[in-house]
Amino acid sequence: MTTEMTSLQRVLTTLGHQEPDRVPLFLLVTMHGAKELGLSIQEYFSKAENVVEGQLRMRQKYRNDCIYSFFYAPVEVEAWGSDVIYREDGPPNSGRPIIRKPEDIKYIEPPKVKETPCLIKVLEATQQLKAKIGDDAPIIATAISPFSLPVMQMGFDKYIELMYEHPDLFDRLMKMNEEFCVEWSNAQLEAGATAICYFDPVSSTTVTPREMYLESGFKIAKRTIARIKGPTATHLASGRSLPVLNDISQTGTAAIGISVLEDLTEVKAACKGKLTVLGNLNGVEMRKWTPDQAEAIVKEAIAKAGPGGGYILADNHGEIPWQVPEETLLAISESVHKWGRYPLNWSIDESDEA
């Protein structure tokens, strides 16, 4: 395959477990758009137009194969009534939880997506991005899974206690979160998003044992994803996936975001023909990489997961830290363009030599 594909064609081909012209690059930058526009992170996310401009510039600068319409994780709990705490050099955090004791679950109601200003802003940005980008590149939107949203709704410790100690209230919360997640995902697809990144770190075996996942996060994902009217990619945000990869493939999702804690060769073998692998560059260490290191790491990832398609190069968390410099991102992009071109004959030659 030598003909140059559009980013969208490239991504769709790899999702079909075939080799496109090159390994697609998903540089999941959120805050770097603010740097590019010379705005503070808070100012940047205050207007849809800023994010639109930021994402378009990021795509051009880094030859990125996607547009990432994700603003910041707490936007969803902001919609439920929580505060957002901004930082000058990192992603916004969610403020005081909206559920302070389990009994509060009886009295809360999910927000209506199309009547909630912070969500409307994301939808406006998605519409504007779609108008600009057309079918050249996929627009990746995000929704926090119903099973993972409570970490921000009530705090991680209280949520774990809820899972084990208050099954009725857990079920009630999941029902509300499922409705919200479906409505939010479909609104973003309607606005022009191509796919939904279903963020579900709590389903990782880093957080939840498999037996518990099968009774909770798995069933919830299966029900929720079935009602989302577009493709989904499940992301465990740096958490481990290998023990539940086969289960995740049965939730109806098309791709999986992989942790740097797991070996790409092993993961790719487990996902073959079932899930496209997304990952797994170490975002935390990335800020210190030299261009040569970036090239070596990208090359290794492509050699391990690229052959046969079904692979998208990305970071392992779903968000590149603010501290990662432009030079490193450029080196990553350059390396994907250099080493990611199919067929990957060099990787076969090198593995033969080894």
Next chain:
Amino acid sequence: MTNQTDAFENALLSLNKIAAKKLISEIAQAEGAMQCVEKIVVPVMERIGSKWEEGNVALSQLYMSGRICEEIVDTILPSVDPARKREPNMAIVVFNDYHFLGKRIVYTMLRASGFELLDYAQSTDIEALAVRVKEDNVKLLLVSVLMLNSALRIKSLIERIKLTSPETKIVVGGAPFRFDPQLWQEIGADAMGKNASEAVDIVTTFMEKIA
């Protein structure tokens, strides 16, 4: 002891609080509370922590096990008990960001290991934190973060604390340190705990040296 530690671990991982409590009460009665904590509770929590590190136990199990242990140890060794390890002063804080689970697990594990420590909750204010460390004569400060920017900002916190409390040791922990094993040295920390059981080991070693 092996049968007892295995039984205790099984009880914790299956969240069988009644069985765990019964087992520990019996051993504490026969051998003394602190002996029981040191020979059974601490090794089992270390084992569960290592299993999490290897990917064989989930964070939710680690957290719930810690909670059960803390409750049991509070019964056999109440916080006012003179056998509790409370000197020199130690404190724990979530710094700069708002993610509390890691700190909660470490706090719980330390208390379940018989330590008493000050809980500074959360702080973004370097000056206020340094003043508090000085006023409380804290000799060991445990700092927990989740975000990379928070981890990097600990460097300024350490520099400020060392100005007024040069003897104070600072131990850091949290996701950024797990994903970048050299980061703790870059920010000038005295040590890094990859997980809660490592934190207990580090604290035990430091406390022995400082005391």
